[in-house]
Amino acid sequence: xxxxxxxxxxxxxxxxxxxxxxxxxxxxxxxxxxxxxxxxxxxxxxxxxxxxxxxxxxxxxxxxxxxxxxx
Ligand SMILES: [Cu+2]
Numbered sequence: 001x002x003x004x005x006x007x008x009x010x011x012x013x014x015x016x017x018x019x020x021x022x023x024x025x026x027x028x029x030x031x032x033x034x035x036x037x038x039x040x041x042x043x044x045x046x047x048x049x050x051x052x053x054x055x056x057x058x059x060x061x062x063x064x065x066x067x068x069x070x071x
Contacts, residue, residue, distance in 0.1 A: 001030060003030050005054060007033040008023070008024055009023040009049055010022050010048040011045055012045065012048065013046075014044055018041070039065075039068045042071075044066045046065070
C-alpha cells in the first residue's frame with residue numbers, strides 16, 4: 001500500500017493520429033486512488049500511470065485494457 005502519492009493516468013491507443021487523454025486521481029482511502037477516464041474510442045487502450053511517491057520519486061506503471069466496447 002502506497003499512501004500519499006500523486007497518480008495521473010494517461011490513456012493511449014496504439015494507432016497514430018490520436019492524442020492521449022488524461023485523468024487526475026485522488027486518494028479516496030489509504031492507498032486507493034480513484035479517477036475517471038474517458039475511453040473516447042472503442043478498441044485497445046494502454047493506460048500509463050504516472051505516479052509521484054511521497055518522497056518525490058516518480059515511477060510509471062502500464063496497464064493494457066483490450067477490447068473497449070462502443071458506447
Ligand atoms: Cu483511437
